[in-house]
Amino acid sequence: MALGLRLEKTQRSPGLVLAGESLTLDLCGGIWLSAHRTLIVSDLHLEKGSAYAARTSQFLPPYDTRETLACLHEAVARHDPACVVALGDSFHDARGPERMEPGDRAMVAALQEGRDWVWIAGNHDAAVAEGVGGRYADVLRLGGLTLRHEPISGPAPGEIAGHLHPCGKVAMRGRAVRRRCFVGDDTRLVMPAFGAYAGGLNVRDRAFEPLFPNGFTAHLLGDGRVFSIGRTMLAKD
Template sequence: MTAQGTEAPGRIDDSRAPVALHGAALAADASGALLWPAEGVLAVADLHLEKGSAFAARGRMLPPYDTRATLERLAALVDREKPARVLCLGDSFHDRRAGARMESADAERLRALTAAVTDWVWITGNHDPDPPEGLGGRSVAEFRLGPLVFRHEAQPGAVGELSGHLHPAAALALGGRRVRDRCFVTDGAKLVLPAFGSFTGGLNVLNPAIAGLLAPRFDALLTVRGRIHRFPRDRLSPDRGG
């Protein structure tokens, strides 16, 4: 049996899969964004802008293009979907100094992006309790719309909740090979979005930090090669060595 509001396991859509959550008809997009077409909402989680420069400041040299790559993907998504509202579910910036480290061209691109959307909302996270000023948008601790609440960290027992923070990923055997990638995870009462940022890893959904928040039966909507693969919990595998 699949989680409430989901379809048959293994269903593959070209780019997105429908998800019902607390009476709302949503769509999980292979980009890692969550769409609510009836309300004109596009939601993304955990952009972690300027993570590369934060690591560089600590002596760990990563390619300094994560912010640009993330903004390019996000801009393409906004241009394609033309949402009335964009909700960024926390940890949009890797730390409090991310705005100061951002290259001017990237900052200008972000300002243009936030200005192009009627309502751009930065939901605060543990990495960015005070999102940088001067980049557009507005900041809130959580956002409620109709039957749903959008926040950074999932709360035990919450219903109709969409969150980020945990960077969910799923692993399983598929077509004779092992596949592991970031994913959406839902039990029909709550949904956790994958991290959208370019330099973000993933935590296996079978880890108690994620599985412990959900009902015993849940589905992972795995993003692989531009498509969504939907699998119930009993098809998933722990990480090797886990």
């Protein structure tokens, strides 16, 4: 594979088949299920900046929610989904909705208008009170797929999860690139974090080993292209 550490601009998004369902890995970090007209995103971590300002001495510019919602708006405009599934940790904490600026809250309402919207409970926002529109669920089953926030231990055919914020690192000729990525095998898939301040965990970390005992492919989000790379070509941090 010739990355050249320069992720050239093309307009390709790889398609996968999982549990008999066709998935398109969108460059935004979401999954498009055309047969179900459903867009899946994970780990938005809205209001992370305001959470840090309220609880710690670390100040983060309070624009993460707006940036994340702007990226989500682009994906929704591109696909026009009938349903959007936010796969957990949509808010950085349970009080995140209370801290949202009126303009950001209005943007969420506009994104939800005319479509089904499902908030999957995550470990950060399991206790979020209703009041930001949409409906709430712990797990959602869609065709052959099971959508949840945290991947379960052991085999899980058809599982799509988030939580781990996977990133892949490729090193060549003394240089390296590190990008958010999808990671999966023939049976399950873990999504990248969508949020502007979400961060990421290297897919070579031990946390991924129990999920993919027979290896995996990482699908790195490049500049205009999603690159599919096998485990052996990925570097540790």
